[in-house]
Amino acid sequence: MATGGNAIRGTRVGAGPMGEQDHGFHADRVAVSYWDALGNETVRYFAAGIPDAEIPETIDSPHSGLPAGRDKNNPPALAKSEPYKTHLAYVKERRTDEEAASLLDDALQQLRERRGQ
Structure with a gap:
C-alpha cells in the first residue's frame, strides 16, 4: 500500500514550542536517597510540600529486594522471617x-x- 507521500505519520516536523510550554510545568519535588545493606542507592522523588513524617523511612530496594533506609552508614538489617x-x-x-x-x-x-x- 502506498503511504500517500506521508512517511512520518503522527509526528510534527519543523520548528515549534517545546518543553514545558507543550507538556506543562513540573511540580516542585524533593529527591530522597535510600541505601540497602549492599550499598545500592535508590532515589525516590516526593512532592516538596509534604511533611517529612509522610516520607517513608525504609523502602524495598528494587536492586536487591533488601530493605533500604535513609542512613547510608547504617542501612536497615534484613528482618528475620x-x-x-x-x-x-x-x-x-x-x-x-x-x-x-x-x-x-x-x-x-x-x-x-x-x-x-
Whole structure:
C-alpha cells in the first residue's frame, strides 16, 4: 500500500514550542536517597510540600529486594522471617499429646455411634 507521500505519520516536523510550554510545568519535588545493606542507592522523588513524617523511612530496594533506609552508614538489617508452619504445627502448639489423644478418641467414638458399631 502506498503511504500517500506521508512517511512520518503522527509526528510534527519543523520548528515549534517545546518543553514545558507543550507538556506543562513540573511540580516542585524533593529527591530522597535510600541505601540497602549492599550499598545500592535508590532515589525516590516526593512532592516538596509534604511533611517529612509522610516520607517513608525504609523502602524495598528494587536492586536487591533488601530493605533500604535513609542512613547510608547504617542501612536497615534484613528482618528475620519466621519459617513456614503447617496447620499441624500450629495445632501442636495449642494442644498437648494427651488432649490430642482425648479429642481423637471422642471423634472416633462419635463416628462409631453414627455407623452403628
